[in-house]
Amino acid sequence: MQRLWSPWRSAYLDSGGPDSKEIGCVFCYLRDHADDDEQNYVLHRGSHNFVVLNLYPYISGHLLVVPYDHVSELDGASKDTTDEMMDLAKRAQTALRSAYSPEGYNLGVNLGKAAGAGIADHLHIHVMPRWGGDTNFMTSVAETRVLPEDLATTYQKLRARF
Numbered sequence: 001m002q003r004l005w006s007p008w009r010s011a012y013l014d015s016g017g018p019d020s021k022e023i024g025c026v027f028c029y030l031r032d033h034a035d036d037d038e039q040n041y042v043l044h045r046g047s048h049n050f051v052v053l054n055l056y057p058y059i060s061g062h063l064l065v066v067p068y069d070h071v072s073e074l075d076g077a078s079k080d081t082t083d084e085m086m087d088l089a090k091r092a093q094t095a096l097r098s099a100y101s102p103e104g105y106n107l108g109v110n111l112g113k114a115a116g117a118g119i120a121d122h123l124h125i126h127v128m129p130r131w132g133g134d135t136n137f138m139t140s141v142a143e144t145r146v147l148p149e150d151l152a153t154t155y156q157k158l159r160a161r162f
């Protein structure tokens with residue numbers, strides 16, 4: 001059921017390779033391939049944004065809320081878009097609480113490479129669950145983590161809650 005290779009994962013891994021040139025922006029690719037939502041771990045589609053699992057999560061349950069519009073700046077997105085982004089961040093918190101009962105959450109937006117954005121050209125909000133024993137956000141960014149749960153399992157748990 002889970003494919004070993006999918007184009008946008010490959011683009012993530014090798015952002016300069018031929019695959020990524022074919023695909024262009026990873027988030028625009030996900031927007032345009034709704035038929036592959038399960039394969040691509042897209043959890044939910046709203047009117048202006050979608051919610052997807054981060055493929056390289058800092059922690060299990062690390063979600064991204066992504067506008068359909070390819071905009072890089074928060075103040076470059078429409079009010080309808082940012083209003084729904086926040087609504088979906090709230091739904092993400094509700095889903096994460098139901099699935100994982102975390103002790104806290106991080107919500108974050110990195111605007112620009114200098115601010116740590118992995119995909120700087122296309123706005124997105126990170127939402128992730130936190131526990132008292134895990135490391136803080138800044139240290140977890142720099143680490144390779146061993147995840148307690150694979151993405152397909154996380155996807156099934158959270159999809160049912162959106």
Ligand SMILES: [Zn+2]
Nearest residue numbers: 025028070122
């Ligand atoms: Zn894009």
